[in-house]
Amino acid sequence: MTDTNNNNQDVVLYEVRDDIAIVTMNRPEYNNAQNSQMTYALDAVFLRASDDDSVKVIVLAGAGKHFSAGHDIGTLGRDVDKTFDRASLWYDHVNKPGSEFLYTREQEVYLGMCRRWRDIPKPTIAMVQGACVAGGVMLAWVCDLIIATDDSFYSDPVVRMGIPGVEYFAHVHELNPRIAKEFLFLGERMPAERAFQMGMLNKVVTRETLEEETMAVASRIARMPRLGLQLTKQVINSAEDLMGKRTTMNMAFGYHHFAHSHNELVSGDRLAGFDGKKMADSQRGQEKEKASVEGQS
Known part of the structure; x- marks a missing residue:
């Protein structure tokens, strides 16, 4: 699927x-932030790979x-108000x-699609570098294996929006409950080394x-x-x-959407006033404060 906001680039x-399909998210100028266009394009190519008998x-x-x-x-390609050909029986959200x-x-594009991708009847591997944040963590968790770089990091910082984690809530299965609480309560970056120790990653490489x-x-x-x-895969x-x-x-x-509704009632915004830039700035500020405190101890 092509991004008309970015020189007709395929998203x-x-x-x-040989017998391996490689699916690549291609919005590097936005750090592969997932708009609906990308999500539906991912769904289409996952179906294509699943249907291809030569792909193992x-x-x-x-x-x-x-x-x-x-x-x-918050990018120029944000398309939350657009209609797409739906992949499930859920009706159109627009209007x-x-x-x-x-x-x-979100029943369609987040929870529904991620659950369906998890059940693709072929092994899937997430090849992760750098930031794997919130919706990025969802995509990695959907895959059967995760192979990641030693400079990769993982976070789900949406609690600062008043929201109890991303829609595909697998935290207590990917991490033990106490670590899942830390992961969400603090919203801080978990480095690859610790994610590997927690069993979230299969292999850490350069x-x-x-x-x-x-x-x-x-x-x-x-x-x-x-x-x-x-x-x-089906058994596991x-x-x-x-x-x-x-x-x-x-x-x-259900709790996730109660939080969205509460935010809109209180602040007039489902995300409590956060867009991509404000969330990134908040994350950087938190990391700087943490480093400062650790440097003083």
């Missing part, structure tokens, strides 16, 4: 090398310095009143070797029988759901 790139493994990447800065809450607007949209290492793992997986991979995903993953997401999604 998602797709290529197949799917790799998700982000062009440029960062994997993804999260959902688009819906009150909380119905955002609740309906930027120079990220693609080589990821493709090597994908190639080894691709030698396994397709049905065996599909059934193994089903076990996670039996442990409450899907139920937790349903509950958290």
Whole structure:
């Protein structure tokens, strides 16, 4: 799908090398912030890779310095008010009143799509560098494996908006509950080393070797029988759901939208006045304050 706001650039790139499909988010000028255009383009290429019998493994990447800065809450290409051909049975959110607007949209483009991508019947690998923030964390968590650079970092800072985490709420399954609370309460960057220690990452490598290492793992997986991979993935995903993953997401999604509605009633803005720049500035200020305090101790 093409971004008409940026010289007709394709917002998602797709290529197949041997039996590996590489899906690349391609808004590097916005640190791969995900607008609806990108989200629907991702959905289309994931379907394409799933339908292609020659593809055994799917790799998700982000062009440029960062994997993804999260959902688009302030670029020139923000398209929250636009209609797209929907991928589920949810009706169009555009022109819906009150909380119905955002609740309906996010059922489709965030929670619904991420759950469907998690269940792609082929192994998926997130190839992560730099920032993996909020909606970026969602995309990485959807994948079966995460291979990341040693300078990558992870955060879900939306609690400062008064919102209890992103829509695809997998925090207590990706991290243990106490670490999940720390991750959300502070909203600070979790470096790759700690994310690896917590079991969130499979492998930490250098930027120079990220693609080589990821493709090597994908190639080894691709030698396994397709049905065996599909059934193994289905078993593990089903076990996670039996442990409450899907139920937790349903509950958290309701709280998430209560927070949006509260923000709009109190401040007149669903995001409590934050856009991408204000959120980034707030994050930088917090990191600077933390470094200052640690330097004094």
